[in-house]
Amino acid sequence: MNVEYTLKIPFIHDSKLHRAVEGLLVDHYKSDIREIEPPIDLEAIVSESMVYELEFDTVESELGAGVLAYIDFELETIRIDESLKPNPSNTFYRNWGRYRFTLAHELGSVDI
Numbered sequence: 001m002n003v004e005y006t007l008k009i010p011f012i013h014d015s016k017l018h019r020a021v022e023g024l025l026v027d028h029y030k031s032d033i034r035e036i037e038p039p040i041d042l043e044a045i046v047s048e049s050m051v052y053e054l055e056f057d058t059v060e061s062e063l064g065a066g067v068l069a070y071i072d073f074e075l076e077t078i079r080i081d082e083s084l085k086p087n088p089s090n091t092f093y094r095n096w097g098r099y100r101f102t103l104a105h106e107l108g109s110v111d112i
């Protein structure tokens with residue numbers, strides 16, 4: 001199913017994005033930004049600080065090639081394509097970077 005939509009997305013200056021991310025991290029970790037070290041636990045931020053559910057589903061086949069995730073604001077759910085689902089038994093998970101980027105991108109859409 002391909003969905004057509006039109007969104008007007010305002011430009012957000014880098015400095016505003018940096019302040020928003022720092023605020024989110026400080027709120028979540030209850031620590032000074034200089035004391036927070038990577039890796040950032042994105043899943044914990046989603047479930048604990050944002051109180052959103054994280055689901056894996058057939059997002060790309062539903063919404064079209066290249067769409068790997070979206071947010072359902074009404075259900076407070078971030079849906080990510082199942083092709084990016086982490087595999088804890090595989091220490092060399094090839095989509096780890098894409099998964100974390102996608103989750104961080106969607107997290108930014110919720111918080112900003």
